[in-house]
Amino acid sequence: MTFRRKAMVALAGSTIALGGTVTVAVPAHAATARNGVCESGEFCLYYNSDQGGSVSDFTTSVSNYGTDPATCYVFKGTGAGKGLCVKNNAASVWNRTSKTVYVYYNSGYAGTKQSFATGVKGNLNSTLKNNDASHHIGAISGTVTGATVISRAKVWVDAGVPYSQTHYYQGYREDCSGYVSMAWGLAKPGTTTSAMPNYGKYITKSALRTGDVLLNSNVGSQGHVVIFQKWANTAHTSYWAYEESGSHGAVHRINPYPYYSGYGTFKPFHYSKLVS
Structure with missing residues (x-):
């Protein structure tokens, strides 16, 4: 293998060695919101319980999932529920963000809520299952209990x-x-x-x-x-x-x-x- 070929192979790795003493990490691939895959850094809602069926993935808070099929947030992944509006249709979640996420019964982050800590996979409770309208990543500033x-x-x-x-x-x-x-x-x-x-x-x-x-x-x-x-x-x-x-x-x-x-x-x- 020529020196030129070896250099190309080295650059293709996850790190680059310089003089045998310094390593520079290649940036990790960022999550792509709304692509139907639950990636690191995202909050994901699933059509079925136990993270089953189609998934809808988010990187931001959403105050109203919407109900108009032409404009609502829909389940993007493969499986049951794909293409349906997320609002009032989700049964479980996976929180892959670095903050606690709150799922709300009403739009505008209102009504009964359920919290999911970082890394948690869980089912929506009996009040929120198929009755979900919004979610907020992290606590809302200025809130009162x-x-x-x-x-x-x-x-x-x-x-x-x-x-x-x-x-x-x-x-x-x-x-x-x-x-x-x-x-x-x-x-x-x-x-x-x-x-x-x-x-x-x-x-x-x-x-x-x-x-x-x-x-x-x-x-x-x-x-x-x-x-x-x-x-x-x-x-x-x-x-x-x-x-x-x-x-x-x-x-x-x-x-x-x-x-x-x-x-x-x-x-x-x-x-x-x-x-x-």
Whole structure:
């Protein structure tokens, strides 16, 4: 073999030796997203349980898988499910990224979630199997848990903070929306009921979780909002709530679902950065 031929063979290897003392590694091949192969650095969803059927591979977070066959994220790999939309069709995952990945029931990283640590292969639980809408790689910045929302709300109840649209406590207005703003961790002095829809999305009754709210988004005194803690009965006709009540101030009590009659229309609402 000639010297020229030997040089070409050496360059074809995974490392290059220089003077017998220094080795330079050839860069590893980067993962190719959306090619139907679950590669290192990717988060992968599978059509069947136990990483079976077609796979859909991702290198980034996706807030909405979509449902339109022309534009949705689909299963790319060979096997059962290939070409179908990923949303509400996945049964298992493989997390090959370097961060914990969270799969959500709703779009916009909302609703019930399930976490998968780095390297984990697993099946989606009974709530999320074929009910998946989004995933986030790593924790979402600025998130708040339902437990934290309730802990903050309890402070005002314990302090007996009265209702007021002109006074402030902890830098927040002492009205219903100021109270929820404080519990969610929004900017002081707090948003209003009419602007609150900008901070999340309306959800179904069955999707209500600790830290969500029942919202009447009308302007001023015509609007109201209360924090949902948990159901008070198995029939889900009443719930434990925290609220700044015009007649009682900060209070923790059982309310009828969705709220007392004569106070307008209330709908379940989820703050986009609530992760409970």
